[in-house]
Amino acid sequence: MIFLDAAATTPVRREVLEAMWPFLTGEFGNPSSHHSLGDAAARALTEARQVVAAALNCRPGEVTFTSGGTEADNLAVKGLALARQAVNPALNRVAVSAIEHPAVEESARYLERFHGFAVDIIPVDGYGRVTPEALAAVLTPETALASVMYANNEIGTIQPIRQLAALARERGIPFHTDAVQAAGWLPLDTKSLGVDAMSISGHKLGAPKGNGALFVRGRTRVEPLMHGGGQERGRRSGTENVAGAVALATALATVATAQPTASGFTRPGQQPTAEGQGAPAVPGHAARVSGLRDAFIRDILAGVPGALLTGHPAERLPSVASFCFPGTSGESVLLELERQGIICSSGSACAAGSDAPSPVLMALGIDPEIAQTAVRFSFDSTISAQELVEVAGAVRTAVASVQALSGAWRA
Structure with missing residues (x-):
């Protein structure tokens, strides 16, 4: 068999399985528990967050682990827009491109149906590109959020994210990008790209299905979708999937390094390695x-x-x-x-x-x-x-x- 559907999912990498295996077996503790098993899980979660942050060139506290790209997109679009509207009710519009993944488009439509938002669609050209002029034409003083995917999952077109994010920033509008398909192929340096939020998913990178992450810049407010014990700095309550976080971190570090088998993830108690440190180039x-x-x-x-x-x-x-x-x-x-x-x-x-x-x-x-x-x-x-x-x-x-x-x- 020749498998040419990697945009849908990828096989799990051996090094990812090896890195996550301990947290599916002997080191099964809840990271919120105050005993040795819980402490080991908490250290693993912290190290995984550090590796993901290094890959995205951001602070560990800016990384929220999710169940995948869909949840990350939902949290970004709904969470950022609702948080901004709570501060200023006049912010009642969201702008998304005409070729967004359904996770972004349907999140915007949810805001339209249940929270009174207007959804402004940013048109694309015949190649699927969003131009800065097209984005500028739909942004208004009432726009709470703009979201344009980094690279399209169906046609592969890459967007000029730096230019688009800079344009939104000039107008004081947070900018989110769905980077699920870009991860592993394009630079994910959030500082260089200038984005305020970025979604990624593990199973496109050689991790199992069911894990992902959302980067949200600095003090940007996010209304959580899931409420409970306040995990993930209050942005995503629920007992964390430690093995999934380790898998995502390992997969990200693997594709970011020249050595294809280097995981960049260290077991609890070990010192972090140089692998995966610093934002990767292509x-x-x-x-x-x-x-x-x-x-x-x-x-x-x-x-x-x-x-x-x-x-x-x-x-x-x-x-x-x-x-x-x-x-x-x-x-x-x-x-x-x-x-x-x-x-x-x-x-x-x-x-x-x-x-x-x-x-x-x-x-x-x-x-x-x-x-x-x-x-x-x-x-x-x-x-x-x-x-x-x-x-x-x-x-x-x-x-x-x-x-x-x-x-x-x-x-």
Whole structure:
């Protein structure tokens, strides 16, 4: 099997399993308990937070552990907007891009339905990019929050986050970015990016599903979604998932270092290592995978008549190549490829049970009928050139087969 659906999830890294295993077995204490088991868990949680903070170039107190990217997005959008409205009731608008993940879009719609907010949609161009001019056009004195994802999960387009965040900051508006897909491929330096909040998720990085984190800058107020014992500095009550926090920290530190097996996480009682310290630049594997992605795109466009690349041709994630194949059904192409041992996707894995055209592709101005022919190929860092050559050949065969069957059916 060739797995090309890494944007949906990734296999768990061995070093992540090894790092979290003790906290699923012998070191099972509650970090809020005042005994030796609890103290060991609390130290592990503190060290995990330090590693995540180092990867994001922020203070440990600015990191809130969550159950994943969806919860982090919900806490950012709802929590920041509601906290600002509580101080100034006139702040009753949120601005989100037209191609946000449903976790952001639906959080904004929740504010609209139940808290009287207006949702301003920031348009994108034909490549899926938000320009500073487009953002400026929707911001108002009543805007409580702006949210634009760092890189899109369906088409891979990367946004000019530094420019967008700077524009929002000039107007005194907090800026959040969903960096779930960017993590592991793009710099996550929150100071350099200038964002006020950033969401990440572990299972896109080689950690198990069910863990993530939200960065919130400094003294920015956040209204919690979950109330209780006041864990996570009051931002997210509930007994912390220590093993999940360790897994996220290990995965983040692993992808941020040149040594692919370095975890950057230390067991309780040990001194922190140099691994994972300091905000990472673009990981070393990103350039290699970008080259393989570009060659794969060229092979598909040259070998499949009518194939349409979606997303920006250059400003895109190293790990994503997405196409529309007019005259086919995207789902039919997927089935043909799976018969050949190739696993990929027709779009977002988070649009559960939906067979409607992708809202992301519609926002790009793609015709609904064409949008339903979409196929996304997303890689992890282990992908090889030979595998992508094999996949390109399989795609040519699959598309031709589906087109032939479609033509026969119409006849």
